[in-house]
Amino acid sequence: MAGINNKINSFFKLIVTKVIFNSPVRLTRSGWGKVMRNMIGSLFVVDVRKLLSEQTLEGKEFTKIVSAVRIGRAWRYTEQSRHSEADEIIQEVLTGDNKIILDVGASDGQASVELINKLKNRLKIYYLTDICFDVDIMVKKNKFYFFYPDSKKCFMVISNRFTFYRDPGSFLNPLKIFSMFALCQKYDEKKTRRINLLNPDIVKLSEDNNKIRIIEWDLFDKWEEHSPDLIKVANVLNRAYFKKKDIKKGLNNFMRILKEGGFLLLHDNKHESKWSLFEKKNSVLYLRKNRNGGSEIEKLVYESGDR
Ligand SMILES: C[S@@+](CC[C@H](N)C(=O)[O-])C[C@H]1O[C@@H](n2cnc3c(N)ncnc32)[C@H](O)[C@@H]1O
Numbered sequence: 228m229a230g231i232n233n234k235i236n237s238f239f240k241l242i243v244t245k246v247i248f249n250s251p252v253r254l255t256r257s258g259w260g261k262v263m264r265n266m267i268g269s270l271f272v273v274d275v276r277k278l279l280s281e282q283t284l285e286g287k288e289f290t291k292i293v294s295a296v297r298i299g300r301a302w303r304y305t306e307q308s309r310h311s312e313a314d315e316i317i318q319e320v321l322t323g324d325n326k327i328i329l330d331v332g333a334s335d336g337q338a339s340v341e342l343i344n345k346l347k348n349r350l351k352i353y354y355l356t357d358i359c360f361d362v363d364i365m366v367k368k369n370k371f372y373f374f375y376p377d378s379k380k381c382f383m384v385i386s387n388r389f390t391f392y393r394d395p396g397s398f399l400n401p402l403k404i405f406s407m408f409a410l411c412q413k414y415d416e417k418k419t420r421r422i423n424l425l426n427p428d429i430v431k432l433s434e435d436n437n438k439i440r441i442i443e444w445d446l447f448d449k450w451e452e453h454s455p456d457l458i459k460v461a462n463v464l465n466r467a468y469f470k471k472k473d474i475k476k477g478l479n480n481f482m483r484i485l486k487e488g489g490f491l492l493l494h495d496n497k498h499e500s501k502w503s504l505f506e507k508k509n510s511v512l513y514l515r516k517n518r519n520g521g522s523e524i525e526k527l528v529y530e531s532g533d534r
Contacts, residue, residue: 251394251406258387272390276372278422279364286337286428293335293424297392298382300468303424305334310461313494313502314342316516320490320504321457325351329455329484331446332463333357336429343432343439354452355429356444363419365412379414446477450484458485461494465523474524478531482512493522
């Protein structure tokens with residue numbers, strides 16, 4: 228009986244995750260009363276318009292707001308201290324100095340600040356990368372905020388009550404019609420303002436630290452900088468965001484980029500912290516250690532590269 232109950236619970240959890248968290252329409256937290264927020268808390272997202280505030284935001288508050296940004300399928304969601312365990316293993320294997328780290332899909336860089344501080348003198352270069360760090364915002368009637376990446380295709384709209392996302396995956400969701408309608412606003416350069424998605428803490432840290440290089444980089448693209456001793460991929464290359472064949476393509480790219488003798492750390496924080504650490508030897512990635520069953524894409528590493 229307990230087994231059936233567990234299965235039913237997991238089924239409902241899956242539905243909630245699929246339907247609510249991936250919904251192309253969510254409720255903007257600041258536009259609704261406390262009663263509603265308490266009743267159906269999971270439908271709400273933080274009001275990203277706060278990023279335009281004249282006041283300087285604190286690092287923690289900034290991270291909370293940026294986490295509600297979603298570009299295509301990928302959330303910018305991140306959190307302080309979410310990589311503590313994985314950072315420990317990095318400190319353990321990365322002995323010596325002059326180390327080069329490549330942090331892939333780092334979002335606002337808040338979690339990177341912690342690793343940079345832990346590695347300090349061992350670092351030669353810390354590449355903090357993500358697909359983009361700046362977006363344009365166009366405001367209409369003082370209440371509709373349209374968000375555009377460099378491609379000028381609106382990916383998010385925020386009104387007092389609703390937040391609409393462009394999600395290429397949710398074909399079956401009837402709410403997609405509303406989001407498609409809201410998102411079809413033409414980009415007008417004269418009416419836009421550019422904002423930066425980098426956390427004030429990493430901006431400050433990088434000002435007095437020339438070892439930190441902040442670079443816009445798509446993980447499927449060619450890497451033209453120094454080869455890293457360690458590539459950290461946390462909550463980026465997963466089945467919720469990418470197809471299996473694309474995950475393998477990304478893994479092959481990391482394999483090519485990584486130094487011989489270097490490490491690849493794949494980390495997921497879905498329900499618990501799970502990670503897999505690989506070492507590159509003779510151009511093949513070998514598993515060195517994993518935690519809690521390893522990353523969800525651990526097995527795909529064995530299907531990638533020349534084995
Ligand atoms: C859920 S966040 C993870 C942030 C951080 N690594 C962490 O674990 O807290 C996923 C990040 O991956 C980035 N991303 C998505 N597609 C990417 C791509 N093709 N190349 C590089 N980064 C990508 C997103 O912009 C987003 O910032």
